[in-house]
Amino acid sequence: MAGNRFRYGQWRGGPDPLAPPYDVRAAVDAVGAEVLAGGSLRGALRDLLRRGPQGRGGLDELAARARRLRREALRRGDLDGAVTRARALLDQALAAEREELRGRDGDDARFAEAVLDNLPRSTARAVEELSGYDWASDEARATYQRILDGLRGEVLEQRFAGLREAARAAADPAAQRQLAELMRDLNDLLARHARSEDTTDAFAEFMRRHGEFFPERPKDVDELVDVLARRAAAGERLMRSLSERQREELAGLMRQSLGERLAGELAQLDAQLRALRPDLNWQRGERVRGDRPLGYGEAAGALGELAELDELLDQLDQDQPGATLDDVDVDAVARTLGRDAADDVRRLRELERELRRQGWVTRDADGLTLSPKALRRLAGTALRQVFADLTAGPRGQHDLRSAGAAGEVSGASRPWEYGDEQPLDVVRTLTRAVRRAGPGVPVQLAVEDFEVVETERRASAAVALCVDLSYSMISQGRWGPMKQTALALSHLMATRFPQDALQIVGFGRTAMPLTQQELAAVEPDLQQGTNLQHALRLAGRHLRRHPGAEPVVLVVTDGEPTAHLDPEDGEAYFHWPPLPETIEATIREVDKLTRYGATLNLFMLGDDPGLRRFVDAVARRSRGRMFTPDLDDLGEYVVSDYLRARHGRR
Secondary structure, three states: OOOOOOOOOOOOOOOOOOOOOOOOHHHHHHHHHHOOOOOOOOHHHHHHHEEEHOOOHHHHHHHHHHHHHHHHHHHHOOHHHHHHHHHHHHHHHHHHHHHHHHHOOHHHHHHHHHHHHHOOHHHHHHHHHHHHOOOOOHHHHHHHHHHHHHHHHHHHHHOOOOOOHHHOOOHHHHHHHHHHHHHHHHHHHHHHOOOOEEEEEHHHHHHHHHHOOOOOOOHHHHHHHHHHHHHHHHHHHHHHHHHHHHHHHHHHHHHHHHHHHHHHHHHHHHHHHHHOOOOOOOOOOOOOOOOEEEEEHHHHHHHHHHHHHHHHHHHOOOOOOOOOOOHOOOOHHHHOOHHHHHHHHHHHHHHHHHHOOOOOOEEEEOEEEOOOHHHHHHHHHHHHHHHHHHOOOOOOOOOOOOOOOOOOEEEEEOOOOOOOOOOEEEEHHHHHHHHHHHOOOOOOHHHHHHHHEEOOOOOOOEEEEEEEEHHHHOOOOOOOHHHHHHHHHHHHHOEEEEEEEEEEEEOOEEEEEEOOOHHOOOOOOOOOOOOOOOOHHHHHHHHHOOOEEEEEEEEEEEOOOEEEEEOOOOOEEOOOOOOOHHHHHHEEEEHHHHHHEEEHHHHEOOOOOHHHHHHHHHHHOOOOOOOOOOOOHHHHHHHHHHHHOHHHHO
């Protein structure tokens, strides 16, 4: 409308309604913080989904709700309620019949009383023997029929929702025909499906004729099989949850109430469903307890609910190799835990998809892992933490912004010459111009006024960082600082000194080269052994692949060498305390590196006297240095030493 005025400003009505329900970068940083603290990479990613973003709506919370519902279902009631109810109705019918017979004279009445007095104690067998009994009391006859009709209705409704009324009226010829047609058509459809025939048209015709009995409205035969198989499996689990006597009683009552023909058709249907869905748990029983007697339908429903909760818990655990949140049945979550829980699963799915879409995580055979993009962010975080300590400490400033590939500033300048690529010294250039032409604005520049910053050519370095992966590193809380140090150094070299070549070597009982991604995901070696000899051998190979670079070897360890490679078969040999052969083999690798001209510096974690003696001897022999940093200072020491050592002795 004319004259309307609108004002725009920051939203102040609560949370931003247009903001996404997750912060992807914050999620990646949370994972990185856990890894830098010494946690497992895959464990940190798994914990992110288990806790949920910002610690809410995660898989653990949903699983806790599912377990609580499962405990409640186990206290639902007495599974033997169908037999108990049949016994109560039978006693009621017999009482009414005896009352009627007492008022009658004659041998027939006395004979009938004798029949009733000699009925088996088993409810099922008593009901079976009374199937041909000529009831004198109409009330007793109706009560007896309620036993059969009620159980038949519960069984059929449990298998086919919506069939209860037709099942109760099974004595009616029309109802009998309806049941017979349903069972015949259903068994025929499943048999054709089992033979892998095209059942599209047959399924459509089946649903047109019998769809009223399937309120779930399955879309194809597979969905129909899933619905029926789950119900049949619940019935089977009910039987296996009962004692042997209770099972015999209920089976006998079901045969009597269903009749031979219908019981046979149900048995055929169950056999087909079991063959089509063998993955369902058909064998497991449950110890359901409670004071309230449960009818057949209620008892089977409780066990079906337990089965669905068990399946849902398996999905939420995400413990299977290659498991994803797409494996979680959102419809099952909504049915059992509610719509809010289903929304939480959808949000977690969206978070996982967004992490993958933006390139923060990748998926391999073992599950999610951080992508190179995320590792660069993680390593950058580690480097910033290290340099925060460097700039705050007494070691002086280590700002790398001026350190490029062209060289390092020497503090001097010289006149510019054609072809120079060094940066201009602006202050001295302007000073020369003012001296030549005098003060005035604007300053007139001539070619002879220009001066360039003089730099010293900087050689590239080949760096081998050998990190101890033995179990003592994690048991003593040294795993996180070690990872942070290695990631920080790798990021520093990749971003500030790209001409340098880094090789990370992890060593336990044996040694192995590690990429940045492998380092982030590596787990402690549970085997005993510290094979520094093998690590130094791999370090030497890396240095020799870069003959023109300054050779630098940095070793981070918390134990003296206790393993070496056997010269004959190449297998790792461990012994504690260290053998002379292990020490000699390690020293030979130290001497090779020393003759090659490598700078060998060792960072000793812990205060073991044997380690201190060994490290001190190696440092003197190789003309290197020994450091004993606190864990919080390890990254600062290693990065500072790299910056010093890369200038070299050559």
